[in-house]
Amino acid sequence: MNLHPFIGVRRELHQIPEPGFKEEKTQRYLLDFLSKLPQERLAIKTWRTGVLVRIHGRNPRRTLGWRTDIDGLPIEEETGLPFHSHHPGYMHACGHDMHMAIALGIIDALVREPIDDDVVVLFQPAEEGPGGALPMLESDAFRQWKPDELFALHIGPDWPVGTVATRPGILFANTSELFIDLEGIGGHASLPHRSNDMVIAASQLAMQLQTIISRNIDPLDSAILTLGKITIGTKQNIIPGKARLEGTIRTLSMESMEKIKHRVRQLVKGIETGFECKAHIDWGANYCQVENDETLTTAFMEWAQQEGGVHVIHCREAMAGEDFGYFLREIPGFLFWLGVDTEHGLHHPRLEPKEEAIPTAIQLVTKYFRWRGNHAG
Numbered sequence: 236m237n238l239h240p241f242i243g244v245r246r247e248l249h250q251i252p253e254p255g256f257k258e259e260k261t262q263r264y265l266l267d268f269l270s271k272l273p274q275e276r277l278a279i280k281t282w283r284t285g286v287l288v289r290i291h292g293r294n295p296r297r298t299l300g301w302r303t304d305i306d307g308l309p310i311e312e313e314t315g316l317p318f319h320s321h322h323p324g325y326m327h328a329c330g331h332d333m334h335m336a337i338a339l340g341i342i343d344a345l346v347r348e349p350i351d352d353d354v355v356v357l358f359q360p361a362e363e364g365p366g367g368a369l370p371m372l373e374s375d376a377f378r379q380w381k382p383d384e385l386f387a388l389h390i391g392p393d394w395p396v397g398t399v400a401t402r403p404g405i406l407f408a409n410t411s412e413l414f415i416d417l418e419g420i421g422g423h424a425s426l427p428h429r430s431n432d433m434v435i436a437a438s439q440l441a442m443q444l445q446t447i448i449s450r451n452i453d454p455l456d457s458a459i460l461t462l463g464k465i466t467i468g469t470k471q472n473i474i475p476g477k478a479r480l481e482g483t484i485r486t487l488s489m490e491s492m493e494k495i496k497h498r499v500r501q502l503v504k505g506i507e508t509g510f511e512c513k514a515h516i517d518w519g520a521n522y523c524q525v526e527n528d529e530t531l532t533t534a535f536m537e538w539a540q541q542e543g544g545v546h547v548i549h550c551r552e553a554m555a556g557e558d559f560g561y562f563l564r565e566i567p568g569f570l571f572w573l574g575v576d577t578e579h580g581l582h583h584p585r586l587e588p589k590e591e592a593i594p595t596a597i598q599l600v601t602k603y604f605r606w607r608g609n610h611a612g
């Protein structure tokens with residue numbers, strides 16, 4: 236059986252996952268692919284490791300936009316697939332390979348059969364961190380081609396292929412990374428009284444941080460504080476003088492985000508006093524919530540159910556983050572989950588999205604652009 240061309244594209248991209256703002260091979264792949272398309276209606280420019288593509292319409296009244304993210308994750312792939320990652324320690328474990336293949340498929344369809352309106356497609360670096368959306372949004376490259384409406388999708392592991400899930404209003408959470416460094420005094424394991432043990436300080440802090448959500452935040456206002464990594468010590472008989480805790484905070488309101496940060500500062504100060512150590516907090520990258528435009532999202536959901544050939548689910552908010560939220564603060568639009576039905580979820584080393592979702596998405600989005608961009612609304 237012949238492989239769908241954009242499933243082939245996804246498999247090639249799957250092999251070259253790269254960290255945020257280091258997506259050089261990915262950028263070359265995208266530019267090479269784009270150079271082979273009919274060029275009459277295409278304009279292409281780069282911004283850092285990203286790419287911006289403009290497809291000139293037949294009779295443009297406005298510019299519609301599509302955005303995909305392009306970076307991979309620091310995860311060692313365990314899928315055993317024949318087209319597995321060629322970059323040790325990196326994997327497309329959040330579906331950005333699927334997102335890019337779909338975006339290229341949309342461009343391919345629209346250059347061959349253009350719509351009335353112009354379409355701008357953004358290949359945005361560094362979604363997983365440190366965040367490419369905000370600097371791209373502020374760049375001249377983007378400002379010159381700023382679309383009037385902007386749309387995006389994210390693969391959704393929990394839904395079957397042929398399903399689209401979204402909602403008007405907040406879809407994804409506000410996020411803040413969290414890095415805390417503790418510095419005490421290291422020493423010999425047999426002389427605890429002469430050292431200042433950061434294993435105990437970090438352990439206490441980890442437990443205390445878990446009380447913030449349960450004791451300080453309104454239970455009806457969802458929030459998360461997850462510590463994903465703690466680094467302490469070198470050997471079993473050395474008391475370590477340094478510790479680093481790394482995590483992420485998620486909220487559905489900015490008010491809760493501020494409250495959590497305030498409590499983190501207070502608890503860290505308490506650890507400094509209690510353990511006579513020094514502490515430093517770094518909030519890393521912060522993403523604002525993804526807030527779907529009410530009117531456009533409702534109209535899309537009705538259209539997709541009736542005309543799009545997919546099953547539409549009105550889903551709940553997710554506590555995942557997406558820097559696409561920065562674009563939606565300025566430009567009306569929406570993001571939807573694309574059902575890819577995988578046993579292992581996002582950021583898992585065995586994530587295997589069902590590839591049939593690629594042609595489904597290309598068809599759906601191209602059809603939507605034809606409906607919206609041929610002066611339907």
Ligand SMILES: CC(=O)N[C@@H](CCC[C@H](N)C(=O)O)C(=O)O
Nearest residue numbers: 363364410411412483520555556
């Ligand atoms: C869809 C998804 O999984 N997004 C990521 C992006 C957030 C990164 C952010 N820098 C953080 O970890 O706080 C997620 O983890 O939700």
